[in-house]
Amino acid sequence: MNIDYYPHALEQLAQRELEKQVVEEALLKPDEIVEAKFGRKAVHKHAGKKVLRVIFEEKNNVYMVVTVYYLKANRVKGLK
Secondary structure, eight states: OEEEEOHHHHHHHHHTTOOHHHHHHHHHSOSEEEEOGGGOEEEEEEETTEEEEEEEEEETTEEEEEEEEEEEGGGSTTOO
């Protein structure tokens, strides 16, 4: 699976000082995949007391990353 980024996602990576490698690992080995708004999906990946959330679209065998951010683990229902 190929992974690409919308410009907004690249801005968010820079602002939040996140590396693409962390995002790509979450996409390839998620702890959970859930449905998101507008037909998109979200993956969750534990990172200590936080959970990395990656919102993406799947288009023509490419994961297009829309945005990425951390949540407090207690904000993600059902994920332990």
